[in-house]
Amino acid sequence: MNEQSLAGQAAFAPANTADIADAMIVSAGFRIDVDRRRGRAAGLNPSGRFEPMRREAIDDGWQNLEDLPPFKTEVQIEKPRTAITRNESPDIPFDRSINPYRGCEHGCIYCFARPTHAYMGLSAGLDFEAKLFAKPDAAKLLERELAKPGYKPRVIAIGTNTDPYQPIEKEWRIMRQILEVLEKANHPVSIVTKSAMIMRDLDILSAMAERNLVRVSLSVTTLDRKLARTMEPRASTPTRRLEAIRALSEAGIQTSVMAAPMIPALNDHELERILDSAHAAGATEAGYVILRLPLEVSPLFRDWLLQNYPDRYRHVMSLVRSMRGGKDYDAEFGKRMKGAGPYAWQIARRFEMATKRLGMTRRSMPLRDDLFVPPDGSGVQLSLL
Template sequence: MTELSLVGQAAFQPANTADIADAIVKASGMRIEIDRRRGRGATLNPSGRFESQERVAFDDGWQTLEDMPPFRTEVQVERPRSVITRNDSPDLPFDRSVNPYRGCEHGCVYCFARPSHAYMGLSAGLDFEAKLFAKPDAPRLLERELGKPGYKPKTIAIGTNTDPYQPIEREWRIMRQILEVLDKANHPVMIVTKSALVTRDIDILASMAERGLVKVGLSVTTLDRKLARLMEPRASTPAKRLEAIRKLSDAGIPTSVLASPLIPALNDHELERILDSAKVAGACEASYVLLRLPLEVSPLFRDWLLQHYPDRYRHVMSLLRSMRDGKDYDAEFGKRMRGTGPYAWQISRRFEMAAKRLGLGRRSAQLRDDLFVPPLGSGVQLSLL
């Protein structure tokens, strides 16, 4: 076994996302053997889009591909200078977020955050879910940034890029330390996760909820355990996520359900069942997002679809493109989350009718920012007065 290096931009740098998808999906030699990626979501591991070479493993007659080691989770420490990320997107209900980790072991094949791994010189495929970065300094940096003169508190979102409660959080406990900083400062926070591990921090979350400082969203993509296992192999099972909604709700923590992403002809028929189940579990809010396939996510998702649901491939992609102006993805604000066209309108109406019937409002729980107390802990510059 050896690796073939395709030098320059020729091999996998086509003109647009659709061409990238076709190039990678047709390159069957790039699909990683199942024994090497067992328990992972992606089937490919193409080089990052900024790399000048593309490496493809192939059998040269000396060794077999079966001799290559499986992908194992590796965690490196990242030392950022700041931890609060700002945005001005009109599609998002927040303007700042914190990410304790880079990459995500949950391995959701559709994850829109996968392309961010290219900035680390890594693949958006299997590298994204196996080569992870932890930010142990995040709690200290957050405390310092909250204590800066002139800081104005507004809700911080956590879990909007990669999941703060992914499996490595059990060991690193960075998210819990972040919550301790926010709790002490009376700072509002909104959490999104696919993990039942969030219930570990009910003691902190319940205390913050009493002051109107927190709400938690559980993403429930499907109620089909088999489909969930294929799409998001290391995330909590659907039943565990619904149980987490119940435990959080019973503790007085405002909890919402995110039916996302909705994938046409694959899981969109479950929309009403997901909302029904979440309401019974105690959810008070609901939302949904249409499948997004930016950059490398498109070929990764398409190859996954070809391997696991080849009979639905054309139908799924045809419906998706009908909602994206004929493309795999449209990044335009106002369109990227919901899509356009008759099928997108139908999904929107179904959601609105089900949410209204169940009393699941959108963003009904307003968080308080008038209780904020600037931290005076380690790393915060004290006043000279």
């Protein structure tokens, strides 16, 4: 990239020296060639934050960087000790969750789960989208945990970190195996996804819905197909997600819509349209989350924004920081999901007025946990007493 084009891109950056420097460094030397990352959202693949060394792209004269092979989806098997993850976060409405996969092929550029790939010695950038981990023993581990003496059932959340219905689920079918265990045990589950693949499991979900054991939320970020393709390259199209809402609702399943994340000056103007469309498709509840940019997500998102919407860079980041106390992100409980300040307040009031108009403010009945029947315990270690 020559100095002239570099200066042209930097001109769109905020009048913040650090931002301009970041934008120039990213554009000048660390960007992965578009042909190597086709169908991916992240343009960078920086070293994980725990790595002792940092990688930098240089031309040593031996091989042209454009000659390197494209990024392909690779899946490794992970062997966890447990299937259920516990949390005590005060602003999350569940205390346990299951993640069938680590990393996500949907590749949403804003995904707050990207930094978790650093624990695997990998990048939160392209590695998060292309180097995935599957947990094929998850269903067996879950069955064993549910059979333990003293286990008390409460709603298990799935899809809170990475999407259980990402494309590799077609082959691995781990999510379906988990649902089979939960359905057999009459265990309540709450699912969040942005994939129409969930319709594959309508047989299990509708059977669970008859006993009030399941709730599903479809994440609809935008109705603009072009924006969705750029921002969430391998997720279902907005139209397909609305079709999934309709199919789930018609099957008698409690279905809601998550307008998340709302990104100021990029998709927040669609909030009411998203809610209207989801309500027309059958969603009875709704929620929203303001854009979150923790750790590595911030430079990845800012680079993506600079490359795809350079004319909006300054405005978007200014509004984001106005909701985060002048920073890219504020992780304080109670504020991290909704933000703070006048702009965040405005979005909250718009959401409140729209859901009230649509009758989406009522809360559905709590999922039942009194029907739980522990598995037979096969595979559970016996007591030595």
